[in-house]
Amino acid sequence: MHSLTEENYLKAIYRLSQKGLDKITPTALAEEMSINAASVVDMIRKLSDKKLINYDKQKGAKLTAQGNKIALDIVRKHRLWEVFLLEKLGYSWDVVHEIAEQLEHIKHEELADRLDKFLGYPEYDPHGDPIPNAKGEIPSIANTLLSEIEVGKTCQVTAVKDTSAVFLQYLEQLSIKIGTKIKVLEKIPFDASMAVQIEKDVKTTVSKKFAESLFVS
């Protein structure tokens, strides 16, 4: 069996590789997990011994098939619980993450599947992240940023790239959620900010940072 801590390492490795990091180094992991690099080195050895990752100083850490399966399972549970917390318990999307960080480690054979069924087999979590299905298949992921949309075009929010509470609260304030339509009215060359129209009424200006934190399609 694997411990809660091991699961968190696997998840972090998964997350970093999803981010497109080609080489997952102890330092990168330490940074990601807010932990000391020396501790990471210990755990890397442990996970290697258990054949959950392969580690090579040149190539960094990579999940093995087995490690990937565990990581995906945690991610699946995390995102399902997020849906539960938001839809059933009425939590706001800036809070669900931290609770799901705990819930994702609850262990029981059928739990994920039963939860999945109860929630109606959702494909995306409240932040727009795809939920792996029981087979470990993942719906395609959004990759166009709001900042890439041309002036005059309208797009629809598919996911958030930044899931920090401050950003999510700001979105809440602007009434932006997954599915919200946004029309790009103008791009200001000076600071790459954008004038946008949110769902027929609201017009506002958002920063470069903002436009690069929202996925759209």
Next chain:
Amino acid sequence: MHSLTEENYLKAIYRLSQKGLDKITPTALAEEMSINAASVVDMIRKLSDKKLINYDKQKGAKLTAQGNKIALDIVRKHRLWEVFLLEKLGYSWDVVHEIAEQLEHIKHEELADRLDKFLGYPEYDPHGDPIPNAKGEIPSIANTLLSEIEVGKTCQVTAVKDTSAVFLQYLEQLSIKIGTKIKVLEKIPFDASMAVQIEKDVKTTVSKKFAESLFVS
């Protein structure tokens, strides 16, 4: 903050005092928790230092007001999650306990209250145990055993005293659940077994052990 382990000790102490044990000794706790008595002694010191319990070699361990509050909170969450698992995820009542053992430790300010609301403010868990409300008030508890019912009388199942999987599965097999009506047809003096009728049709004989494991009213 208190650790998961501390919570489990507090819960065990609570459970033993609910069972009517007047003196909660290290040995009793060790037995209850399937743990070594020496470990218990250590933790008793720790919990005393934190003022969550009072310990006295003569009187044994007692929860302080603060310790009781934590224990009640865990019990509340445990029982609410059991209701969730049974009613929403369709788990059977012999399984919900072990999963709730994990879920009860999930920490978030409003979680218990939101779950409570979502479930419609249930008063009893699937085993008939009372669920403390947000104020820590507990509905009255069943205390009449099936074995105490006189011949000819009919009673109704309110709770199970024994929550082991084998017993619960046996009840399932007999179609006995909370609320089921049972009529006592005969008591056999030889071994204190009982002939009973379950809800108008089924007649069967149950052992002394069985009759002492079901609460009725």
Next chain:
DNA sequence: TAAATAAATTAGATAGCCCTAATTTAATTC
């Protein structure tokens, strides 16, 4: 009450996961 038994406690270890402070190794920069 003395002896035997049981319970409580202490002492000393261990495993898991983390840390700081070297040290070694690799990558940059001058």
Next chain:
DNA sequence: GAATTAAATTAGGGCTATCTAATTTATTTA
């Protein structure tokens, strides 16, 4: 390429929660 800087690793601890093996203290029992 030598010097500097950064990253990886090792060495040595710390803390929590557990254990086993004494030892001390109570409680029974003969």
